[in-house]
Amino acid sequence: MTQDISPQNTSNAPKQRKAVALISGGLDSLLAAKVVQEQGIHVEGINFYTGFCVEGHTHAIRKKDKDKQKRNNSLWVAEQLGIKLHIIDISEEYKDIVLNPKHGYGANLNPCLDCKIFMVNQAQAWAWAEENGFDFIITGEVIGQRPKSQRKETMPIIARESGADDRLLRPLCAKNLIPTLPEREGWVNRDELYDFSGRSRKPQFELAKKFGFEDFAQPAGGCCFLTDANYSKKLADLWDARGERRYELDDIMLLKVGRHIRPKKNFKLIVSREEGENNFLRGYKKQFTSIHTVSHGGPLTLLDGEFDKDDIRLAAQIAARYSGGKNADQVTVQVENYKGTSFVMDVPPMTAEDVKQEWHV
Amino acid sequence: MSTNTLDCRNLLCPMPVIRTQNALKELQEGDTLEVTCTDPGTLSDIPTWCRINQHQVISTNEQNNEIVFVIKK
Numbered sequence: 001m002t003q004d005i006s007p008q009n010t011s012n013a014p015k016q017r018k019a020v021a022l023i024s025g026g027l028d029s030l031l032a033a034k035v036v037q038e039q040g041i042h043v044e045g046i047n048f049y050t051g052f053c054v055e056g057h058t059h060a061i062r063k064k065d066k067d068k069q070k071r072n073n074s075l076w077v078a079e080q081l082g083i084k085l086h087i088i089d090i091s092e093e094y095k096d097i098v099l100n101p102k103h104g105y106g107a108n109l110n111p112c113l114d115c116k117i118f119m120v121n122q123a124q125a126w127a128w129a130e131e132n133g134f135d136f137i138i139t140g141e142v143i144g145q146r147p148k149s150q151r152k153e154t155m156p157i158i159a160r161e162s163g164a165d166d167r168l169l170r171p172l173c174a175k176n177l178i179p180t181l182p183e184r185e186g187w188v189n190r191d192e193l194y195d196f197s198g199r200s201r202k203p204q205f206e207l208a209k210k211f212g213f214e215d216f217a218q219p220a221g222g223c224c225f226l227t228d229a230n231y232s233k234k235l236a237d238l239w240d241a242r243g244e245r246r247y248e249l250d251d252i253m254l255l256k257v258g259r260h261i262r263p264k265k266n267f268k269l270i271v272s273r274e275e276g277e278n279n280f281l282r283g284y285k286k287q288f289t290s291i292h293t294v295s296h297g298g299p300l301t302l303l304d305g306e307f308d309k310d311d312i313r314l315a316a317q318i319a320a321r322y323s324g325g326k327n328a329d330q331v332t333v334q335v336e337n338y339k340g341t342s343f344v345m346d347v348p349p350m351t352a353e354d355v356k357q358e359w360h361v
Numbered sequence: 362m363s364t365n366t367l368d369c370r371n372l373l374c375p376m377p378v379i380r381t382q383n384a385l386k387e388l389q390e391g392d393t394l395e396v397t398c399t400d401p402g403t404l405s406d407i408p409t410w411c412r413i414n415q416h417q418v419i420s421t422n423e424q425n426n427e428i429v430f431v432i433k434k
């Protein structure tokens with residue numbers, strides 16, 4: 001079936017309009033999509049993977065978090081809405097946003113405004129969306145909810161710089177903004193959109209109740225590691241140690257796992273805290289030099305950076321400190337480089353006091 | 362009909378889903394794809410993604426910290 005998607009379509013039989021909803025997995029984007037869906041619009045979701053997304057089971061590597069929900073919230077949202085979801089990996093392109101945000105950072109290393117522009121732009125530019133005749137884009141933004149990206153003044157910036165212009169509809173706060181194309185064309189009824197604003201989430205909770213959504217995600221720290229102070233600190237440390245702001249996807253994955261200890265500027269240790277992290281870090285043995293304790297049970301440790309023999313010895317002593325042999329005179333460790341060549345050495349474990357507080361990233 | 366494999370070991374959510382999604386795009390209706398994962402979260406995500414997008418999970422096997430899904434497009 002071919003569809004006339006031109007906004008000027010004035011035929012009597014109204015075409016079913018199609019919208020792409022940016023689905024983050026949180027409540028707001030769920031509601032925004034639902035509100036539009038209720039108006040008879042065909043909605044499909046896009047979720048962008050930046051590399052920094054917080055998902056239930058990123059934590060589930062660890063046992064203590066095993067009971068937490070392990071679902072991917074954007075998939076859950078799509079299933080609740082009964083819509084298709086397209087997950088797009090933008091982690092490469094996204095680097096430029098994190099490294100050079102034109103509009104700066106939020107409280108931590110979160111470049112929210114640039115991020116929103118980028119994501120809407122991606123949705124707009126995504127060839128598939130246009131090829132398939134999507135008419136407009138929906139986001140769950142609410143004026144004043146986030147101090148930086150969701151202020152009334154910034155809303156037009158996002159619309160303009162994303163290229164979506166007035167094909168960008170924010171159903172939850174549309175009534176506080178000038179009517180967009182979908183409203184002016186009557187594809188959606190403005191009267192049935194909302195005028196939420198401010199930081200209170202009460203109106204959203206009420207709307208969720210009205211629609212019968214109960215089990216939605218309310219991540220305390222938001223949906224993105226860049227808003228997390230500890231995580232941002234580790235990322236800043238990485239840039240500082242490298243003397244340049246760059247990262248690979250593996251770098252930012254590893255920032256989510258283990259203890260990060262930097263005894264010297266040139267290298268750091270990533271020490272697993274438990275079995276799940278051990279398993280995860282083991283997958284990186286072909287990329288990093290690793291240390292594991294042989295004489296006693298202990299964690300797997302990866303070394304990241306440049307290091308010499310003395311540094312390896314120091315690292316082995318620190319690794320031994322976190323092993324079952326922390327009170328022993330000597331601990332035997334095996335050091336293996338990424339090519340699989342290994343040697344064994346005996347080291348006295350470092351004492352707890354010797355592992356300086358400031359080494360902990 | 363062809364049988365295909367995809368290695369998603371050591372990838373964290375949502376990479377296994379993305380890789381599966383992209384691999385299935387290249388396949389024909391009726392083809393199968395065997396996906397190997399280590400992220401326990403895939404136990405919920407891969408079946409959910411398949412349900413949403415109308416693909417069929419034929420089998421799920423968990424062994425030695427690895428999960429193998431067989432999916433039919």
Ligand code: SF4
Nearest residue numbers: 110111112115224227
């Ligand atoms: S919290 Fe993260 S994902 Fe969300 S807008 Fe900000 S930078 Fe982007």
